[in-house]
Amino acid sequence: MKTLTGISRGLSCAASAVLLFCGLADLAIGQSWKPTKTVEFIVPAGTGGGADQMARLADAIIKKHKLMAGNMVVINKGGGAGAEGFLDVKNAKGDPHKIIITLSNLFTTPLATGVPFNWRDLTPVAMLALDQFVLWVNAESPYRNAKEYIEAAKKAGPGKFKMAGTGARQEDQIITVALEKQGSIKFTYVPFKGGGEVAVQLVGKHVDSTVNNPIEAVAHWRSGKLRPLCVFDNERLVYKNKVTDKQSWNDIPTCKEAGVDMDYLMLRGVFTVPGAPPSAITFYIDLFNKVRATPEWKEFMAQGAFNQTFMTGDAYQAWVAKEELRHLRLMKEAGFLAPGGK
């Protein structure tokens, strides 16, 4: 058995080498690709954040269930709002032993900083999930719903209400600006380094609200310190199991129901290097399909109230292209574009 797999691995190795030499990568369709060295799973953010957790969980699941022959390592390259990681993958052209998990900084970082990369420089593999955003306030504040909160912010005057979020000119601030536009109000946006820190600032009443992801704030919600007002999506969250004594994720109204027409979902997708052969992409899609089927993954999805849409191929590309345009529009409106950047 061992020698057999060894031989077949050697063969596929030789085959891919030949193909690479000929530059006939498209012929590889139907041929199977397998990693011949350690696969680097790049996280374009620091340790402990949402993308990092997801990547590490996927890595752990792959190891636990032995879903992939060969090795995988998770590497954090979060410098320059993720630019470090994206540039690393962009520069590894043709060597598909590198994959990267995305946050919204796939779109926002090049727009806000002018660092030269774009999702088209990478090869899309699959959308793993979409991360939700919820408007949170401190449980001791009097606001029962989004409408009341926005009315109060309007009454207090521009800049009086403080919104904390992760990073500057990234998803949290984009949502804040969109919310301001919808409610014709003005928040003071205070950027922090990580989502956990943001949630604690709200619990400690240093700010008035946050737009944390569910997983970042759920522990404080359960202990009765925070109150969710609305979720930035067109439909309610699907998870109906009780999270607190009284409420489930499904009980949080959408912001649309509360009269704020705003939806925003963050891509948790996987990309690989430019010029990756289709057989490698098929390999990774297959791999992540297996990951998604495990109970550990399903549990994680439920815990973080993720939107479990899975997309590959053209559908995924089209979705990303649409999102790119949307981010360009949102960031232009907010005045977040880098001077000289496109």
Place this chain on the structure above:
Amino acid sequence: MAEINALMHGFAIALTPFNLMLMFIGIVLGVLIGVLPGLGGANGVAILLPLTFTMPPTSAIIMLSCIYWGALFGGATTSILFNIPGEPWSVATTFDGYPLAQKGRAGAALTAAFTSSFVGAFVAVVLITFLSPVIASFALEFGPAEFFAVYFLTFCAFVGTSSGNAMKTIASMMLGFALAAVGLDTVTGQLRLTFGFTSILQGFDFLIAVIGLFGIGEILLTLEEGLEFKGVRARLDTRVVLDTWKELPRYWATSIRSAAIGCFMGIVPGGATPASFMSYGVAMRLSPDRGKFGTGVVEGVVAPETAAHAAGTAALLPMLTLGVPGSPTAAVLLGGLLIWGLQPGPLLFVEKPDFVWGLIASMYLGNVVGLIVVLTTVPLFAAILRIPFAIIAPIIMVVCAIGAYTVHSSMLDVYLMVIFGVIGYIFRKLDYPLAPLVLALVLGDRAEASFRQSMLLSQGEMSIFFSNVLVGSLTGLGLILLFWPLLSLLRRRLAR
């Protein structure tokens, strides 16, 4: 006492042969990680995380947290032997640890460092055991203004201690601030001081600067005297441990102060690195041997190590109760908790008491095991100094190169490390102090970010730094320490 019962229950969970074995493995691995610069505790924890999936969560977290203790212990080793901090929080340990080793007292310095680490951790664990609910709510008091006040206090505690040319101190510190500012501005999301080079947009990493400035700079300086390390005649017998222990009780006041500073900084969470600097600064100001600090006094090793380990341990509390990691390593542990389906938060203590108390009990046990392990390595490590220079020097350089490379997996960092080495050598020869540079580099961007967050919150009002008792007293204390030299001068004048 409910806590005592819970703790005993915790011991019952933690004290199985299997768990003890895991503790031992964890500590050894951790020490290794701590000793090798560049391999942070985060590496070890992250890489072993998958291995721990086959065991129950409590056993897994015991093993992982032991790696963390091990790394805290081990960081001091290379600081003392080669002036190369294995971890950021052992930079302050080099100030007196390395001179001690040069005097031939490497064994004493290592023993003092490890023992102090243990004391610091022990105090922090006791605090966690009995006061966790109170402490957790205290951490909530900390907003941006309070964080800035803490960083400000760290600066003030440390800066006044450097003697020598004031203008060179300022130049050196400003260079550190400037390096810290390179990269992405956290508040506006703009790139600063990168001049269009994408390779430096992640900024200058503290560890690379430190390996270069301290480690390589020191090797070059040593070379002037010939091809050997000083302190080769270090004593190697195990008696050195007992002899040092006899000396340590003398510094009880420093230990208590440093443990208090460490616990405070860990809970806040300000981090182990600022804690070690602050503690060193405070110890120096209050010590009767003020003038001897920096020339190799045991007290100068006790202070930073006690504080760093206390902070490192206490940092696990905000992680468990609030989900805010106090360090990158704690962040990876946090990721582990979530993967095991354990949600950090106030309810963790209620819903998973077995897990929490098992972990707390393992903190006691892990540190005892850790102390035994590291103390037995003292003669071993001190023996490294006896290896001939022509063999050990290139090996150190290789290890430094690995350390620099692994920070961002980037070759540029390795080149930078060599450049920093030359700068370190020149600065040392020209009496530019290095410590202010390093402190500015490690705290600069954090201090700036929290200052600007405070300004956003207060809409530009400086009065936010005196807006409540907590922040006011922190800022006030900082100001007093900053003007201490001036004040003592004034007092002497008045007395005359």
Place this chain on the structure above:
Amino acid sequence: MEADKDRSAAKRGTLEWITAVVMFLLGVLVMVDSVRVGIRWAEDGPQAGYFPFYIGLLLCLSSLWNLAKNFLGKTVAQKSFVGRGALKLILAMLVPTIVYVVLIGWIGFYLSSILYIGFFMIWLGKYSWTRSAAVSGAVIVCTYLMFEIWFRVPLPKGPVENLLGLA
């Protein structure tokens, strides 16, 4: 002491002014880029370049002071910065190290480390070829096992590792 018998290779004053000028220029560089991102104190606090600008300014001013002091106080400036013998020793370490880190980028970490440690032991330590090869080989094997296998930290690799299939 040492400097008496070791002829001076560079005066301290020379190094002082070079350092001060370089630091001054760095300060200017910092200030210029800070102006680009904005150095004002806006109504919601300082802009991105506010602190860096003053950091640059202080760097410039303190360097100017150090420069002036160097030219006014002659006594220190005339002292030896480094003796010729000492400089030779330092270069004997520094030059191979620079070659080493450049080599890592070309031929990978492992091969260059073997060469570096081996060279050092043979040239400076006067050890035999066999001993040097044994030590450098052992160190590299340990490193490989520890980093690549155990901690799974990939180190830079070159053509040789690719040939051996270790990459």
